[in-house]
Amino acid sequence: xxxxxxxxxxxxxxxxxxFHVLQRNQAEIRGRAGxxxxxxxxxxxxxxxxxxxxxxxGDGVPCVGxxxxxVANPDIDIVVELIGGIEPARSLVLQAIANGKHVVTxxxxxxxxxxxxxxxxxxxxxxxxxxxxxxxxxxxxxxxLREGLTANRIEWIAGIINGTTxxxxxxxxxxxxxxxxxxxxxxxxxxxxxxxxxxxxGVDAAHKLTLMSAIAFGVPVQFDKAHVEGISSLQAxxxxxxxxxxxxxxxxxxxxxxxxxxxxxxHPTLIPSSRLIANVEGAMNAVVxxxxxxxxxxxxxxGAGAEPTASAVVADLVDVTRLAxxxxxxRVPHLAFQPDAISDTPILPMAEVHxxxxxxxxVADQPGVLSRITTILAEHDISIDAVLQRESAEGERQTDLxxxxxxxxxxxxxxxxxxxxxxxxxxxxxxxxxKEELA
Amino acid sequence: xxxxxxxxxxxxxxxxxxFHVLQRNQAEIRGRAGxxxxxxxxxxxxxxxxxxxxxxxGDGVPCVGxxxxxVANPDIDIVVELIGGIEPARSLVLQAIANGKHVVTxxxxxxxxxxxxxxxxxxxxxxxxxxxxxxxxxxxxxxxLREGLTANRIEWIAGIINGTTxxxxxxxxxxxxxxxxxxxxxxxxxxxxxxxxxxxxGVDAAHKLTLMSAIAFGVPVQFDKAHVEGISSLQAxxxxxxxxxxxxxxxxxxxxxxxxxxxxxxHPTLIPSSRLIANVEGAMNAVVxxxxxxxxxxxxxxGAGAEPTASAVVADLVDVTRLAxxxxxxRVPHLAFQPDAISDTPILPMAEVHxxxxxxxxVADQPGVLSRITTILAEHDISIDAVLQRESAEGERQTDLxxxxxxxxxxxxxxxxxxxxxxxxxxxxxxxxxKEELA
Numbered sequence: 080x081x082x083x084x085x086x087x088x089x090x091x092x093x094x095x096x097x098f099h100v101l102q103r104n105q106a107e108i109r110g111r112a113g114x115x116x117x118x119x120x121x122x123x124x125x126x127x128x129x130x131x132x133x134x135x136x137g138d139g140v141p142c143v144g145x146x147x148x149x150v151a152n153p154d155i156d157i158v159v160e161l162i163g164g165i166e167p168a169r170s171l172v173l174q175a176i177a178n179g180k181h182v183v184t185x186x187x188x189x190x191x192x193x194x195x196x197x198x199x200x201x202x203x204x205x206x207x208x209x210x211x212x213x214x215x216x217x218x219x220x221x222x223x224l225r226e227g228l229t230a231n232r233i234e235w236i237a238g239i240i241n242g243t244t245x246x247x248x249x250x251x252x253x254x255x256x257x258x259x260x261x262x263x264x265x266x267x268x269x270x271x272x273x274x275x276x277x278x279x280x281g282v283d284a285a286h287k288l289t290l291m292s293a294i295a296f297g298v299p300v301q302f303d304k305a306h307v308e309g310i311s312s313l314q315a316x317x318x319x320x321x322x323x324x325x326x327x328x329x330x331x332x333x334x335x336x337x338x339x340x341x342x343x344x345x346h347p348t349l350i351p352s353s354r355l356i357a358n359v360e361g362a363m364n365a366v367v368x369x370x371x372x373x374x375x376x377x378x379x380x381x382g383a384g385a386e387p388t389a390s391a392v393v394a395d396l397v398d399v400t401r402l403a404x405x406x407x408x409x410r411v412p413h414l415a416f417q418p419d420a421i422s423d424t425p426i427l428p429m430a431e432v433h434x435x436x437x438x439x440x441x442v443a444d445q446p447g448v449l450s451r452i453t454t455i456l457a458e459h460d461i462s463i464d465a466v467l468q469r470e471s472a473e474g475e476r477q478t479d480l481x482x483x484x485x486x487x488x489x490x491x492x493x494x495x496x497x498x499x500x501x502x503x504x505x506x507x508x509x510x511x512x513x514k515e516e517l518a
Numbered sequence: 519x520x521x522x523x524x525x526x527x528x529x530x531x532x533x534x535x536x537f538h539v540l541q542r543n544q545a546e547i548r549g550r551a552g553x554x555x556x557x558x559x560x561x562x563x564x565x566x567x568x569x570x571x572x573x574x575x576g577d578g579v580p581c582v583g584x585x586x587x588x589v590a591n592p593d594i595d596i597v598v599e600l601i602g603g604i605e606p607a608r609s610l611v612l613q614a615i616a617n618g619k620h621v622v623t624x625x626x627x628x629x630x631x632x633x634x635x636x637x638x639x640x641x642x643x644x645x646x647x648x649x650x651x652x653x654x655x656x657x658x659x660x661x662x663l664r665e666g667l668t669a670n671r672i673e674w675i676a677g678i679i680n681g682t683t684x685x686x687x688x689x690x691x692x693x694x695x696x697x698x699x700x701x702x703x704x705x706x707x708x709x710x711x712x713x714x715x716x717x718x719x720g721v722d723a724a725h726k727l728t729l730m731s732a733i734a735f736g737v738p739v740q741f742d743k744a745h746v747e748g749i750s751s752l753q754a755x756x757x758x759x760x761x762x763x764x765x766x767x768x769x770x771x772x773x774x775x776x777x778x779x780x781x782x783x784x785h786p787t788l789i790p791s792s793r794l795i796a797n798v799e800g801a802m803n804a805v806v807x808x809x810x811x812x813x814x815x816x817x818x819x820x821g822a823g824a825e826p827t828a829s830a831v832v833a834d835l836v837d838v839t840r841l842a843x844x845x846x847x848x849r850v851p852h853l854a855f856q857p858d859a860i861s862d863t864p865i866l867p868m869a870e871v872h873x874x875x876x877x878x879x880x881v882a883d884q885p886g887v888l889s890r891i892t893t894i895l896a897e898h899d900i901s902i903d904a905v906l907q908r909e910s911a912e913g914e915r916q917t918d919l920x921x922x923x924x925x926x927x928x929x930x931x932x933x934x935x936x937x938x939x940x941x942x943x944x945x946x947x948x949x950x951x952x953k954e955e956l957a
Contacts, residue, residue, distance in 0.1 A: 080847075096811075100669050100670075100811045101669075103671075103810075104669060104670065104671050104810070104811070107670075107671055107736075108668060108669060109859070110736060110855045110856055110859030111664075111668045111851070111854055111855055111856070111859075112668065113847055113848060113851070113856045114848075211666075216812075217811070217812030217813065217815065218812075218815055219661075219662050219665070219666025219667065219815075222658075222661060222662070222665060222666050223658050223661070223662070223666075225550075226658070226661060226665075226833065226836070226837065227650075227658025227661050227662075227833055228658065228829065228833065229547060229550045229551065229832065229833050229836040229837075230539050230540075230543060230547065230828065230829045230830075230831075230832030230833050230836070231539075231543065231546075231829055232542075232543050232546055297546075297549060355794060355797060355798070355818060358794060358797060359794070370829070371542075371543070371825075372535075372539045372543070372656070372825040372826065372828055372829040372832070373655075373656030373657075373819060373820065373825070373826045373829035373830075374656065374819065374820045374825075374826055375818075375819060375820075376656065376657055376658075376817070376818060376819035376820075377816070377817075377818040377819065378815070378816075378817060378818075379794060379814075379815060379816035379817075379818070380812060380813065380814060380815035380816065381812065381813045381814075381815075386810075386811040386812070386813075387811065387812045387813055389669065389811055390667065390669045390670055390809070390811040390812035391669075391812075392669075393668065393669030393811070394665065394666055394667065394668045394669050397665070397668040397669070398665065398668075400848070401848045401849070401850065403848075408519075408552060409552060409553075409839070409840045409842075410840070411840065412550070412552070415550055416549045416550055417549055417550070417552045420548070420549030420550070
């Protein structure tokens, strides 16, 4: 059988990685797919990259500057979009679909924001849009959720799905350094971009979480409803106190089914140190899935980088090569559920989210302070799990009071926090970090 | 579209679990599969189970005593074999295939021993034999290896793939108890069978490893070539010393590609305590896969039990429902590689396997003992990584000498061990446990 013909848009890190993996492992890949997978055309904006690429592959594979030429090429069966960002990626993907081509993409931002439009267009044309590489790099988590766990009612997903922030948090904990210092180190080592906003503010994690949530619960992608909170204001002090209490702080993406709707949130989270996911260090990713039949499963690996991401892109190419011959109604649905089974379950506002909390209050070191604070919590029906008070030094007038609460509703906690913050004995803004047992 | 019709052979733990999961989650499953999955007939040897089942489902689903009747039923599209063991399972599966039915099975022993015959029969009839439930229960590891990592040249797999032994080892370490005591506790709690041989001697793990090895490396299933060693002779003392040196002992199934062939072995193994897999406790399973593009990935979850195993059985049912409409040449191949891409790379004999070693020698506490032992190791070109000597008590004439070696070839270690054992100052049989860094 003839090789399937692939057009590759983008020769950056992942584009080059995809090319190399396909070349290096072509015998293994053909042995699995039953058909060769051949890059038939490449589009790269950067003329130097294009030239370097052409020097490697010779004239056999045309490399064009204009990606329009690639998506219009009638010889191409599958378009691989690896340029990232919204435009021109969105237009190129939609044109490829309109031209009847399957699409493989690693573009989480595009799908989290415009997935509904793109999947609908693909359905109408009977083509596949595959996106394993968009979430957690080389970990086959989309496949696990969409195909491996089809028997289950999924209850929640919690993931370390951004390597940059996990690297920073690991270094802050391991070396006791503050955020700004570690960020600079991460930038020097290439773990963080020169403009790190998307990573450190949780946006990248929220894009990925939005996709997992849609697949897990059979709802449309709704990035605009996600709560997004990063790690830039996290203090080394709280990492240390959390550790004393038996917890680690991780930036988690959490999505959970509740009676009234779905929670969809990215924020720093205390998790018990004994959990496997609490021990995921450095730039690694891991996703925990809780489901009714299988119980807890965890998936771990590299969430970024040229070849780990290429691993997912190529796995999608093999899948699409197989699916191309299947009856479209029996392919794996883009969002795991058939279009007529997608539900309109709402995404819950943060005020209705259930979590436990870690609170750090800088308080006057005088009698009655703890009692006033615990009274406020009791009035809001928030029960206390543990209290830790720093031993104040001789002559010191203030101290740190750490409180771990049991699960409560966030809106109620916000009210209690406002009251506590108003106490004259509370001397600084209260630090509040959500806490999950993940059990 | 009409529901696909399933015949279920076996109403034991997994059979009942499969029935319950299909019932409870039928809306979700249909939403994903695009088609209902309906149990149309059940076969159960045990008349009481059959009666209890009939009482639940009423007369709508016939329950027969003779499974032949089920595999011969022309209305059945997929036969689910959940009776385990070799016969009559083998004959029933082959008959189902001969009758043009797809098969889903959790039977690792059957496939590890007779997989070649069964997959060949399935290929000839153009049907699928799916077996996600045969390895690591609900963890979708077969899917990850066969479909998620298709881009990769897989280098090695190391897995905790038997929950009974991992429970026993966790308890031995956690409570400092010996093997026999913990085995009794495990039997009382239902984690170990009354005849626990298959689990504790590593046979069950070797069945599963054989399947993963075939899929990873594109070779036939060859259970007869596997090295199988269990945990029944493991001593609490060695778990303790390993811990002092920064290691945990796990029963691992390891398969690794080497220049001259493939290693295929199950044995107790020291692994660094900092590895994620070293922290997998209790009856949980985990599999680490090392592959060239993606790097290290890990998959964790429940490896046994009614619903975790049913989760995998039902995922296979959904897959088969989809694949049923695909061109047979483009389905996922049973052993990941197309039949013409299966290689005859040999399985290496244990004498040619590379590992590091933990040695515990009971030696006379006198000068020159360590020197004689290290000389023997040096003569065999085995280099030492660490030495730990127990402080001997006042007046005690003997002590424990623990040696960790670097990687060597097992045959060479066997020769060195024979020489060491012959020394008059070595007072007891030397304990030897293999050690892997898994990095």
